Amino acid sequence: MDPAVAARVAPFTGAARLVVKIGSALLVAADGGVRREWLASVIADVAARVAAGQQVAIVSSGAIALGAKRLGLARGGRASLEDAQAAAATGQILLAGLYAELLAAHGLTAAQMLVTLGDLEDRRRYLNASATLDRLLSLGVVPVLNENDSVATEEIRFGDNDRLAARVAQAAGAGAVVLLSDVDGLYTANPALDPGATMIPTVTDLAAVDGAADASSGSGLGSGGMLAKVQAARIAVAAGAHLAIAAGHGAHPLARFLGDGVGTIFVAGDRESARKAWLAGRLTVMGALHVDAGAVTALRSGKSLLAAGVRRVDGRFQRGDPVDVIGPAGPVARGLAGYDIADARAIAGKRSDAQAAILGYAPRSAMIHRDQMVML
Template sequence: MTPDTEEKRIVIKIGSSSLTSKNGEVSRRKLEKLVAEVVRLKDDGHKVLLVSSGAVAAGYRKLGCLTRPKTLSEKQAAASIGQGLLIETYSDIFMSHGYVASQILITRSDFSDENRYNNARNTINVLLDRGIVPIVNENDTITMDFLRFGDNDTLSAKVAGLINADQLIILSDIDGLYDSDPRKNKGAKLLTKVNEITPEIEASAGEPGSAVGTGGMKSKIDAVKIAMASGISSFLGKSSTIGIIYDAVYKNALGTYFNPQENMENLNQKKQWIAFNSGPEGELTINHAAKEAIIKNQTNLNPSDIHSVTGRFRQGAVVKIFDVTGEEIGLGVVNYSSKALDQFINHTAADNENFSNAAIESEQLVCRLDTAVLAGV
């Protein structure tokens, strides 16, 4: 640890194109470069977690495919081969530096279930505290398309929130965020510091830059929004730049630094889970007065505030909250089931004496205070 630097928890997302050779095989040279930079950070006393793509890209040629598979079953078969090759190579290289790597395969359902979400956090915390380098990837071998995170950019942001990371580093095949697509506009300017994701920034996000990856600039911006809502600073830079990871941690790298606004409400662990991972089970429509109250004052949402209930859900479920015009207000954990709330709406006040609790307590409510809070839900 250098004298002027505190220990940090750092999540590094590395994409397929940054790990594989032109013919689709795992590039040991690229992995050695990546690991060497992680080792420098580890030697400085930092705790590092990798979110690594590359399983399908590493395995599809071993499956006998000449190009990246298109069907789900072939992708999953390729991932079952490639994931083993990938983690074996990582483990071997880290071990040569005296560090142990571990593999964690995650599905979206692991995050949507609060108990499994907490178990994942506890497991990763133990690994980090013991000096291990967790290597996280989506479990592509068994995950169906409708249960996927979509890309590892989103996964990396959610993992960063899961472990209360200090910094998220997203490596790509581009130097950072530009004010327009640099592949189409030679005059595009690199944005080195961003404190707010504006509609203009979102509009400037281009298409994927690599044939072997799944995420484009839009997915990276969405990931950054999740990280910023969780109070985590982020960096986006080019993976092939020498020393990019180490320099990014020490604020010396060429790329884009995203810093949460100081006056922005950061979501605690519970609200992060509600906002980004929970998977709402139903909907509540509330009246206008309740909407104004919970947005301005973050007050409880009471049963009397509810105009209608949609869907069937249990007590303790996460639901979406709308106003009567259909505008989404936020998310919350309900104290009553959909059946009980329907009974409240359809009965007289005398019949509702048992509804003494708030429908949603303010501590379990995530309002759409800004565009970042519900990004990626």
């Protein structure tokens, strides 16, 4: 292998734990059937990584599409929430059986984990999921995860398995994520609309590529677009995991990416503490604190958020709930609120010496303490 390519893919071949995401557009054919030979080639790639000493988890879409075909439902099972839930329940057992069969052919044991957004947003349930993943992987099992669409509603859904894969990597302590996609990477613009768009091979600054992604999904089968993949990268790199978007079409796509490095790689930063990584990866928050430029400067220097720098308070939250901190140019941090919303609104913009009279009790040291906050 070319030394430059070897160095490029080293974070993925060398990670102790690897998460591989497979989307509906790759797994399911236009007629709703499984691309079995293609999937068998991916599982062969996974088996090769396990043989090389890596522990691998798979995040797989496809249950709704497979269930819709079995049940004869219109619009791929997405005509209504009830149809989608019924299709998911029917298709998931087919999907799990398929993975178990293909992994067993390589002497590997499959496990199924179905999760909802709430399972990974609630701290205690997140820790339970993390412990289960850790034990399965340490036993040499290949966990296959999917969103539990049979019970999830629009309000409690990840909505795409790209972000779920990033959260799974975080929960499992994985060092790398590969999103096998129906496109071969992130482009400077949507290549379907702009013939001059070029692929971005490496991303070290997520802010620099925010405008390059959109939410469109070309196949009509999946629910995630490039925007979801960039959001997934944000979650992964905050947890210290490198993330790659690589072309999934054709046989052995994982082995191909690990051999040629073609795709977009998002380079991980320093791993946050476990609690802060979980906080940064949350997809739901209960409110927002809008702050001035001075507060943004203080936060970026490692300070806590003081009430004096808060200009507006939105949402419905209690003390300890996650809230975003929004500066003049956009989101800058996420943290656990030190006050409920009524008290936060009452003291917003007020200096510490005025807060006791407003609250009727001695104020806390900060609106959000730096130990309960992560920069975005």
